Amino acid sequence: MSETKRIWGTLDPFFEPGPVLGRRVANVRFLHALLERDPFAEYHFFLADRGQTDSLRRHLEGTGLPGTARCRYFDRRELPSRLEETDYHCFHLSDCITTQPALARLRNRHSREIFPVTGTIHSLSYANYGAPFLRHLWPGATGRDAIVCSSGPGRRVVENLFCWLRESFDLPPETPAPTLAHVPLGVDTDALTPGENRTDGGPVRLLVFGRISHHSKMDLLPLVRALHRLVSDGLDPTSVELVLAGWGDDNDDFLPTLKDYVANVGVGLTVALRPTEAEKTALFRSADIFVSIADNPQETFGITLAEAGAFGLPCVASEYDGYRDIVVPGETGLLVPTVGPDATPDVDELAPLLFDNQYHLLLSQRTAVEIPALAEALGRLIASPALRRDMGRAARTRVEKRFSWATVIEQYLALWNDLWAHPTDADALRETDHPMDMPYGRLFGHYTSRVLGPDTVLKAGRTGDAFYRGKDFPTLYSGMTMTIDPEIARKLVFLARKPIDSRTLMGKLMRVEPSLDANVVTNHLLWSLKHDILERVE
Known part of the structure; x- marks a missing residue:
């Protein structure tokens, strides 16, 4: 090194x-x-x-x-x-x-x-x-x-x-x-910082940030079901506001359906599609609890949970994928149990024939985020401002130590x-080829009438003679400037003033230019043939 x-x-x-x-x-x-x-x-x-x-x-x-x-x-x-x-x-x-x-x-x-x-x-x-x-x-x-x-x-x-x-x-x-x-x-812990503690006395704000789509990242209907369970058990629906933010399409059929379900529960709903960075910061700083119930194998890490921790928010998250690495249960947030399959033979055989969103939907709809446990976790944090504050502080400390970009780069x-x-x-x-890299010469060599062999006899072509005397100049395409050196072609013309087999010609050139290997010289021979700098002798 x-x-x-x-x-x-x-x-x-x-x-x-x-x-x-x-x-x-x-x-x-x-x-x-x-x-x-x-x-x-x-x-x-x-x-x-x-x-x-x-x-x-x-x-x-x-x-x-x-x-x-x-x-x-x-x-x-x-x-x-x-x-x-x-x-x-x-x-x-x-x-x-x-x-x-x-x-x-x-x-x-x-x-x-x-x-x-x-x-x-x-x-x-x-x-x-x-x-x-x-x-x-x-x-x-x-x-x-x-x-x-x-x-x-x-x-x-x-x-x-x-x-x-x-x-x-x-x-x-x-x-x-x-x-x-x-x-x-x-995450950028210098830019993502907690806001002032909310003092407006308004509803507890649950923030969901990510792709708002039932076939990507998470299905949000279990969250609505959990809120409905809490309201049915006595939670005042006006004491909670659900904020959905992130990437989504205005014409997606899922979002109107989701809005109808939330309206039936009675809690407030705010939707912020494609927010700017400033709007995103304001959303996180005005939230009380961050919620992410990933159920889709597209998710691997869960960077929004680390961002929420940087903003000093406690998380209620599904016990799924990389979320386990980010949330410390009972300390920085609460993890909700999930249940999924150990075999997926029907999806396995169909997936190569479907669009990504189609088979991801099939997979995510057989991954269950347990709604009773989700309702319990949400209810526990909604009811306790002190617990939210303590978990949020612990989350910020953990992100600073484990997930700041400065720490990650180290x-x-x-x-x-x-x-x-x-x-x-x-x-x-040195000579280990990759078994999946296409050997083009081997596969397509039969396309040409013949291949350049050691006994192929060559001599200077008419363009080559003119090129050597400075009266003509070959065209070198921009994509070839790092592969072909016209000065090497000029030396080939000199060495092939009389007919000469390619083996001898290559050997003479490599003695003149010891830095060249056989592959580079072969490329120059074929390029010179292509441009009439050399020609083949029968």
């Missing part, structure tokens, strides 16, 4: 414009917190296109964060050469699903040192995720690679995925896989350092 100049790399912008969703918020806040802490000499972004680069550059330049001045932006096609030239401390990806194994393969082949490659989990329940996780199980995976799980239950899902995939594909139990690390998501820094301790054999990894 290089100690002189630590460089952090990524393939992702972390910043995505669009709807305010948990994944997008978590990614951009991570990047801001990293650049605020600024532990690296440079930050290298290898992005997919110029649009991504320009968008991220503009965004970061507007933040004034300390590390922004040392951010460097590269075309992703530069990766092989940069990996050969640069000793990276680590690469971190905003999602473990898309490119992590491919990046590890590229690192194994080109980098002098096997640096850590890490990627984060988000939602894990999509029907097509078997293939992306299967890609992680391959001979080139090392202990220095890690999937970063935001919650303990999320980590267990990944463990279950690997176990299921090994069994399904008859892979040996020792098939290499990335390390599974546990680092939570964070955990990442420790993880990247610790991963270097895993032993690796770089030489054994």
Whole structure:
């Protein structure tokens, strides 16, 4: 591990414009917190296109964060050469699903040192995720690679995925896989702070913040049923107000139905769709209890619970997914028991043929948040301002210690350092191909009349002669500038003044240019053939 100049790399912008969703918020806040802490000499972004680069550059330049001045932006096609030239401390990806194994393969082949490659989990329940996780199980995976799980239950899902995939594909139990690390998501505890204690004497406000949809995150009807149970047992309906806020569609049929149910119970209802950050802060600071009864496997961590804790709110939450990591029952809030299936054969076979919202609805509707226990938890906190105050203070303290972004970044820094301790054999990894990466030459080589072989005889073409004398210039497309060097093509013309077989031609060029490998030279031969710089001799 290089100690002189630590460089952090990524393939992702972390910043995505669009709807305010948990994944997008978590990614951009991570990047801001990293650049605020600024532990690296440079930050290298290898992005997919110029649009991504320009968008991220503009965004970061507007933040004034300390590390922004040392951010460097590269075309992703530069990766092989940069990996050969640069000793990276680590690469971190905003999602473990898309490119992590491919990046590890590229690192194994080109980098002098096997640096850590890490990627984060988000939602894990999509029907097509078997293939992306299967890609992680391959001979080139090392202990220095890690999937970063935001919650303990999320980590267990990944463990279950690997176990299921090994069994399904008859892979040996020792098939290499990335390390599974546990680092939570964070919240900005400096910006999210408790408001003044409410003194208006109004109803107790129950805040629900998230996606307002019966097929995403949580079904809210059990909450309405629990409130109805409390009112039936004597609770004054005017003493409670339900506030629903977050992402939702104005034309969703679910919201009018929900409003009708709440009206029948008699409690007050406020709906705030797509609030701004300022409006969101005001909603949290004016609330008394935060309620989240997740029942959908899309949820993995539950960042809104950590945000509620930062605002000093006690939580009533379902005992589900990562909520267990955030809420300490009886101390920072109350967890409500849930009941679900241990097998889902009907959904398993249908899910690949359905839209995401369709099979997530089928799954969530067989996950029960126990309504009697939910009513009891709500009633207990509604009745006791002192308990709400004590739990809210404890929640704020816990979030400061465990879930502030400053704390989370320190955990990442420790993880990247610790991963270097895993032993690796770089030489054994160099030529390890990934079994799911397409070998295009092998698969499509028969499309052409012939393949370039060692005995193929070549000579300078007419364009090549003119190019060598400076009277013609080949067209080099922008997407090829990092692959083809016209000066190498010019040397090929010189070496092929007379007919010469490709084996001998390649050998002569590699003696002149020792830094070139056989693959690079072959690419130049074929490109030169394509552009009449060389021509084949029968």
